[in-house]
Structure formats: C-alpha cells, structure tokens
Amino acid sequence: MNEHEEIRNLLSLAAAGVLEETEEQRVAVHVAHCPDCAAELEGWLALASGLRRLPTPQAPAALVERVRLRATVALAAQVEPQWNQTAVACAVLVAWAVALVSWPAVRWLGEFFVRVEFNWWWVFGSASLAWLCAGLTGIVLAVRQRMERRTA
Amino acid sequence: MGAATATWEGLVGLDSEVARLRRGDPGAFDALLARYQNRLYRYLQRVVREPAVAEDLFQQTWLRVVQNIRGLDPGRNFEAWLFRIAHNLAIDHLRRHRAESLDEPLPSGETTGTLLSSPAPGALERLLDKERDQLLAATLAELPAIQREVLTLRFEEEMKLEEIAEVLGIPLSTAKSRLKRALDGLRLKLDSGSGAGIRP
Numbered sequence: 001m002n003e004h005e006e007i008r009n010l011l012s013l014a015a016a017g018v019l020e021e022t023e024e025q026r027v028a029v030h031v032a033h034c035p036d037c038a039a040e041l042e043g044w045l046a047l048a049s050g051l052r053r054l055p056t057p058q059a060p061a062a063l064v065e066r067v068r069l070r071a072t073v074a075l076a077a078q079v080e081p082q083w084n085q086t087a088v089a090c091a092v093l094v095a096w097a098v099a100l101v102s103w104p105a106v107r108w109l110g111e112f113f114v115r116v117e118f119n120w121w122w123v124f125g126s127a128s129l130a131w132l133c134a135g136l137t138g139i140v141l142a143v144r145q146r147m148e149r150r151t152a
Numbered sequence: 153m154g155a156a157t158a159t160w161e162g163l164v165g166l167d168s169e170v171a172r173l174r175r176g177d178p179g180a181f182d183a184l185l186a187r188y189q190n191r192l193y194r195y196l197q198r199v200v201r202e203p204a205v206a207e208d209l210f211q212q213t214w215l216r217v218v219q220n221i222r223g224l225d226p227g228r229n230f231e232a233w234l235f236r237i238a239h240n241l242a243i244d245h246l247r248r249h250r251a252e253s254l255d256e257p258l259p260s261g262e263t264t265g266t267l268l269s270s271p272a273p274g275a276l277e278r279l280l281d282k283e284r285d286q287l288l289a290a291t292l293a294e295l296p297a298i299q300r301e302v303l304t305l306r307f308e309e310e311m312k313l314e315e316i317a318e319v320l321g322i323p324l325s326t327a328k329s330r331l332k333r334a335l336d337g338l339r340l341k342l343d344s345g346s347g348a349g350i351r352p
Contacts, residue, residue, distance in 0.1 A: 013335075016331060047335070053285065056191075067211050070215060071178070
C-alpha cells in the first residue's frame, strides 16, 4: 500500500476526529498536495457533520415521569432497611435499659410496698421479654416493608 | 474560556449529583435523569430502533442505576457507566430477539435507496437539509446494530474513542476499526443509493 492509499484509508477516521496526532499530521500534509484526497475528505466531513446534526428523539414526558416515580420508590426501599436496622437496634437498647432499671427499681419499691424476692428467674424473664419485644418489632417492620413493596 | 468553565462546572455538578445519589437522594436522581434523559433515549432508539423497546430499556437502565450506584467506583466515569448499562441491556434484547442480527446488515427496504436514487432532474437540488437528515437517519437505521451504536456514540454522544471502548467493553483498537467499518458501510450505502450521498 503506497502513501496515497494509506492516507485515503485514514480519511474517514480523520473526519471522525479519532486519529492520533502523528496520523493527523500525515493526513494534513498529504491532503494539502492531493486534490483527490482533499475532495474525499470533504465528503467524509460532510457525512460526519450530517451525523452530528441528526434530529434527537425526545424521551416522552410520561416515560420520564414513570421512571422518576419508580426510581423514587426503589431509592426509598434501599434506605428503609438501614432505617429498620437502626430502629431494631434502638428497640433492643431501650428494652435492655428498661430491664436493667426495672431490677433495682422493683427491689427498691419492694422495700415500701410488697416484698419481691430477687432471683435469677427475674433476670431471665425480663431479658426474654426484652428480646421478645425487639423480635416483634423486627417482624412488624419486615411485614410492613413487604406490604409496601407489593403496593409500589 | 466560558465554555471551558461551563464544562468544568458541569463535571463538578455531575460528580456532586452522583455522590448524592449514592447516599439515596431522590433529588440527585431527578437531576441526573434530566441531564441524560434525551441522550440515553436517543442512544437506545438508535440501537434497538423500536420506540416501545427503547422505552422499556430506558426504564430498566435507570432502575439498574439506582440498584447499583453504590457499587460504582467513585473514580469511574458515570456517563460511560450509564451507557454501558444501556448497552448491555440493548445487546441482551437484540440477542433474545434474533430477528435482527448484531453483525449482519438487515435486508434493506426500498425506501432509502429509492429516495436517494430518484432519477428526477434536479433531485439533488431539492434535497433540503431536513430531507438529507432524514435520508441519513434512514440509511443509518439500515446498518447493523453494532455499527449504528458506534456511530451514535461518536457523532451524537460525542464520546472519545476511549469512552466508546469502555461503553462497548472492547479494546481501543477494536473500537477504532469498528468505527471505520461503520463509516465505510454508511458511505457505501449512501453512495450506492444516489452516487452523491450526503456530500455537499
């Protein structure tokens, strides 16, 4: 392949603006002295220009709105599990705090009213109650989330 | 200078929107949707050609963006990533519906050729810009999907060769040769139709 053919082979990519710098220089030098290649390049440039100004189909407004709504629901669904985890963690902490406070509180109140015998059954019972509350909270949140996903 | 500033501000705005979307901000999604809605829709319509399919893929693309935005490497180009998702969905669709081959030209209808090769005297003079655009769009639509795709990415989306390679998931040299084949194919179709094609 001689220089002329090589350059001619590069003209379409030159019009597309994707040649490397050295290739671009070779094309420019050759085209300046070769009327055939200059005319050919003109044709490619016209084609490239035509492709750049093709009419752009607009995304229908109803489609864009539909996408926006679905994305908003999907984003909320992503954020909600994090919120749920935080809620469950808080419920567990509150339940434990209540349980811890209740032991001395009941003993103290027992001094004045009814004497309550403190033992490990009391600790086990209150701790189980705390975990039960946290578990129920988690189940309720999960059910609610599932129902919201179905209705979305 | 003004254009450069606008571009820089646009990029900073884009980074900020992507970061906000990563945190689950619906406002950031709206901003990104507004920024890319027409470009993405145009790209999908050029590749799959059917508006109903383009709409379906448009929705799927954006939902995948929402699902996967947290996995996006912060250093990665959002635009290339967005079009890569759309590319994968479009290629999957075209593979499932083999009526159109990805690699071979479609059996072309008569419309473009007939219009372009009109023997009426002064036909070339009557080709106004708008008509030429329509003819070019019709000829472009006759090319194989992968050639239409590379042409729209380069000339309509104005992506650099590196970005095109990233969107298509192919080496740079392959992107370059694919672009050349697409241009040659388009020119051949135009020239065989009219002898004048889109030339000035």
